[in-house]
Amino acid sequence: MARHAPRSAELLAGPADSAEIAAAEARLRVALPPELVESLRRHDGLSRWGWDNAFPGQPPLQVAQIVAHHEMCMEIAGYSDGRKPAEEGREPWWHPLWIPFAEIDGDAQIIDLRPGPGHGRLGWAYHDDRGTFRDAWPSLGAYLAATADALLHGGGTSRYADGGRYCFPYLTPEDTLWWAPPGTSDLDGEPLRPAPVGLT
Template identity: 50%
Template sequence: MATVTEAWTRIERWLRQYTPRSGALLAGPATSDLIRTAEDQTGVAFPAELVESLLRHDGLTEWANLLPEATPLGVKHIIEQYEIRMDIAPDVDGFTVHAPGAEPWWHDLWLPFADAGFGLQVIDLRPGPQRGRVGMAPASNPADFSDAWPSLTAYLTAVADALEQGGAVGEWHPYVTDDETLWWDLAGKTEVNGELLRPAPPNGS
């Protein structure tokens, strides 16, 4: 069975070969003490998959379009984003479900994994069979788990598969820019910000 570490190892290997400038932006590991401090500060026990990921990479050293759905956060920014949501939610009735089958805007058992700009990619730690799934908590709308990944391992493994074998992660396809950096975008894109895009080469290409 795949693990978070195995998925990251595959992603790192591809980045070193094809887009080393992007690979260099992966931060080093977080410390166990930092993670424990974050758990104490948020009051939420970090799931094993998130801990495993953070012990591999404590986010990025600067912003980069390195994962398809959002930019992975380091421990300090996980705390920051969690506390921001917890502070805002009471003022906007954000803990309330407003429609049958819908999600609230925020829940105290959601942990941010990555920042999408328009919202957060979160790990759902509510008890039940879907615990550990990875979905989106937008900035202005209720959270959405309709296209959730069943786990962080599944998400990162899908990223590794798309890089190594070609294909997509949901609607996002990997490309390489003129300056040899990784960029995720919709199918059929040929440029971004004036830079040419070419489909990311699968292993062996």
């Protein structure tokens, strides 16, 4: 990525501090999933917000942003009964054991830490709707592996495990990474070209 999409590579922050991760776990009162900790120890989210979408889903959060988003949602849910499902079989607006991994405009990709068969799956918590795990990735690791595979070997991936809204990596004229549906040729009138295979 540093060779073919240097601006996107520069957005990836350095590793998170172990003490900061431990402090976040203490504040959230839950151990972060190992896959998230491993990811944060490589890159503590993004160093700054940018128009690049280096991931097919939302931009990954820093440790401090994970805590801040979780606490914000807990506060809002407490005022609005947002932790209660609206009806049988539906998810609540927020749950204390949902850990945000990535977010933009209030819509977050979340890791479900509730006990049961769905433990560890990667779903969505929207700012204006209920959470959902429909077509969820089975884990954060599966999502990240599929993203890396698309960059390394070519092809596409999806923010959804069933392949819905399939995205392929492209490069903008400024050599920044952009994920878009197959056959996309431009971004706001600017040409896109397929990212070269081996872009990791």
